[in-house]
Amino acid sequence: MSSSEIAGRDAGPTRRSLALVAALGVAALAGGCFRPLYAESTASTVGGSVRTALRSIEFPEIKGLMGHYLRNELVFEFDGGNEPDAPKTLKFDASLAESVEVVTVDYANGRADSAILVATATWKVTRNGTGEIVSSGTNSVREPYERSSQRFATVRAARDAQIRAAKNLASLIRGQIAADLTS
Numbered sequence: 001m002s003s004s005e006i007a008g009r010d011a012g013p014t015r016r017s018l019a020l021v022a023a024l025g026v027a028a029l030a031g032g033c034f035r036p037l038y039a040e041s042t043a044s045t046v047g048g049s050v051r052t053a054l055r056s057i058e059f060p061e062i063k064g065l066m067g068h069y070l071r072n073e074l075v076f077e078f079d080g081g082n083e084p085d086a087p088k089t090l091k092f093d094a095s096l097a098e099s100v101e102v103v104t105v106d107y108a109n110g111r112a113d114s115a116i117l118v119a120t121a122t123w124k125v126t127r128n129g130t131g132e133i134v135s136s137g138t139n140s141v142r143e144p145y146e147r148s149s150q151r152f153a154t155v156r157a158a159r160d161a162q163i164r165a166a167k168n169l170a171s172l173i174r175g176q177i178a179a180d181l182t183s
Helices: 003-031 050-055 065-079 151-181
Strands: 090-106 111-127 133-146
Touching (some): 050 065, 050 151, 065 090, 111 151
């Protein structure tokens, strides 16, 4: 084995090591650009931090059973229930629409075996006083549930689907509002 072959073998790992160090260096520099959405230092378009802006949203009653569950989930998602009341400078307004899609039918008795609840929320967040729209959107979720020959079991399954839909809608709405409020 000649000395040039030995030198060629040693150059391979060195080049790989340099490439790895360069890649890690670029990743470290790019990591400085990351800004957590819910951090106290993340500025909001309505003033203060995004966390403060989220706590300043007022959630009035929303009509219907699913509206009740959605409002409760939003209050919990935005406040957590453990913070002192912040002054309410923004107002949330929403309308909900529900529909049921039948998935499978038992042809022996003509009843639906399962269904999907489709829940759609159209919402907006406005400034109190001026009425300026700060954030708005439409979110939709689909929640499956089983239907039974026992009427009360079907009613309870449908209600559970409404509760799950409200929780999922609240999570989607919170993320979209937080993203819209980031300056």
